[in-house]
Amino acid sequence: MLRGFRRHRWTHPAARWCHPAIPRKRIYLRTTLPPPTPTRTNFLFSSNNVHSSIMVKAVVIGAAGGIGQPLSLLLKMSPLIDDLALYDVVNSKGVAADLSHIASPATVTGHLPADDGLKSALTGANIVVIPAGVPRKPGMTRDDLFKINAGIVRDLATGIAQNCPEAFILVISNPVNSTVPVVAEVLKKHNVFKPKRLFGVTTLDVVRASTFTAEVTSEGADPREFTIPVIGGHSGVTIIPLLSQSKPSVNLSQEQIEHLTNRVQFGGDEVVKAKDGAGSATLSMAFAGYKFAEAVLKAVKGESGIVEPSYVYLPGVPGGDEIAQSVGGVDFFSGLVELGADGAKKIRPLGNLSDYEKKLLDAALPELKGNIQKGVSFVTEGSKL
Ligand SMILES: NC(=O)C1=CN([C@@H]2O[C@H](COP(=O)(O)OP(=O)(O)OC[C@H]3O[C@@H](n4cnc5c(N)ncnc54)[C@H](O)[C@@H]3O)[C@@H](O)[C@H]2O)C=CC1
Numbered sequence: 438m439l440r441g442f443r444r445h446r447w448t449h450p451a452a453r454w455c456h457p458a459i460p461r462k463r464i465y466l467r468t469t470l471p472p473p474t475p476t477r478t479n480f481l482f483s484s485n486n487v488h489s490s491i492m493v494k495a496v497v498i499g500a501a502g503g504i505g506q507p508l509s510l511l512l513k514m515s516p517l518i519d520d521l522a523l524y525d526v527v528n529s530k531g532v533a534a535d536l537s538h539i540a541s542p543a544t545v546t547g548h549l550p551a552d553d554g555l556k557s558a559l560t561g562a563n564i565v566v567i568p569a570g571v572p573r574k575p576g577m578t579r580d581d582l583f584k585i586n587a588g589i590v591r592d593l594a595t596g597i598a599q600n601c602p603e604a605f606i607l608v609i610s611n612p613v614n615s616t617v618p619v620v621a622e623v624l625k626k627h628n629v630f631k632p633k634r635l636f637g638v639t640t641l642d643v644v645r646a647s648t649f650t651a652e653v654t655s656e657g658a659d660p661r662e663f664t665i666p667v668i669g670g671h672s673g674v675t676i677i678p679l680l681s682q683s684k685p686s687v688n689l690s691q692e693q694i695e696h697l698t699n700r701v702q703f704g705g706d707e708v709v710k711a712k713d714g715a716g717s718a719t720l721s722m723a724f725a726g727y728k729f730a731e732a733v734l735k736a737v738k739g740e741s742g743i744v745e746p747s748y749v750y751l752p753g754v755p756g757g758d759e760i761a762q763s764v765g766g767v768d769f770f771s772g773l774v775e776l777g778a779d780g781a782k783k784i785r786p787l788g789n790l791s792d793y794e795k796k797l798l799d800a801a802l803p804e805l806k807g808n809i810q811k812g813v814s815f816v817t818e819g820s821k822l
């Protein structure tokens with residue numbers, strides 16, 4: 438039963454992080470119905486947040502692409518988002534028109550480069566998700582994408598620095614190990630780098646780890662029951678699933694551990710091969726990207742205890758220096774990030790690694806360091822590509 442109306446008010450202190458430039462005309466209905474209880478079947482769209490009155494403008498850059506479209510659909514369905522701006526160099530208006538017919542509260546707008554579309558999309562943004570850029574074809578590594586994607590991401594980061602420097606930035610574009618340092622360096626150049634708000638999205642590795650582990654452990658196991666930390670980076674050997682820390686714990690032979698580890702590390706290649714030239718993971722990535730965006734927004738809206746692996750700038754996140762020391766001096770690393778109202782609240786210690794996982798870490802570090810340096814120099818020394 439409807440009890441009344443209320444306009445959104447800027448009353449809660451946690452609302453300070455929202456940009457005041459967002460038009461606030463919509464009227465909200467309040468019902469006497471209790472909020473839906475999150476269950477295993479509706480968890481993606483659940484909203485048992487504490488400060489649900491905080492308004493959120495989300496932006497997807499690369500919104501017309503293979504990831505961008507399903508990701509935008511999920512964001513449009515989300516009760517956590519009020520305004521959804523879609524930017525792409527092509528077809529973003531079409532995607533926005535299409536999504537705008539869906540009966541959910543978020544308003545949707547489409548933006549193209551003409552008419553300063555990046556600026557209009559980003560102004561007032563609280564969270565920006567970036568799946569813009571080219572995907573792999575069979576035979577390519579993620580690093581092969583650097584040549585094109587680093588420039589795209591650098592220019593987009595400049596737009597973010599100029600138009601919404603407070604926004605949470607979720608980088609999906611590959612190679613994540615290098616594109617996140619590119620974004621960080623651009624933000625530093627503009628004096629607006631907020632390390633707690635910059636994330637490389639490695640959630641697909643986490644999703645794969647629980648899916649593949651459920652497959653080998655027992656028939657009919659629900660992958661959502663498994664939480665398996667994945668640390669390191671997001672390419673091949675830099676992806677380190679910590680099966681020894683699986684919750685619930687799993688009893689695996691060394692052969693199974695090695696098989697699973699390899700499948701998580703090269704899960705992306707599995708999809709690239711199956712798509713046979715038509716790109717890389719898009720639907721599972723949209724799921725993973727939404728899952729991570731949802732986690733960030735729930736934490737911002739007051740939910741506590743949310744922990745998600747993500748690739749972050751270690752010196753700027755509490756707990757990061759300890760991780761950097763324990764893994765041998767990298768500035769960017771995917772670890773277990775506890776999320777809070779300001780983004781990455783702290784990064785948890787890696788815990789006990791098995792001897793096998795220690796070897797994986799040793800094998801990952803040289804490649805990870807090279808990837809990071811490549812992203813940093815691209816901005817600090819200028820593009821020599
Ligand atoms: N982090 C992760 O786990 C994953 C990352 N990816 C990466 O995500 C990226 C996108 O993949 P897909 O969606 O499959 O590619 P796609 O080619 O289907 O879509 C990319 C979109 O970006 C747009 N775009 C290109 N330049 C742009 C610019 N300057 N500004 C705005 N939009 C621009 C294109 O027009 C296109 O619509 C790739 O780099 C891919 O490797 C893919 C899967 C998983």
Ligand SMILES: O=C([O-])CC(=O)C(=O)O
Nearest residue numbers: 573641704705706717718
């Ligand atoms: O493999 C790729 O190129 C896309 C990706 O990052 C993934 O699926 O993990």
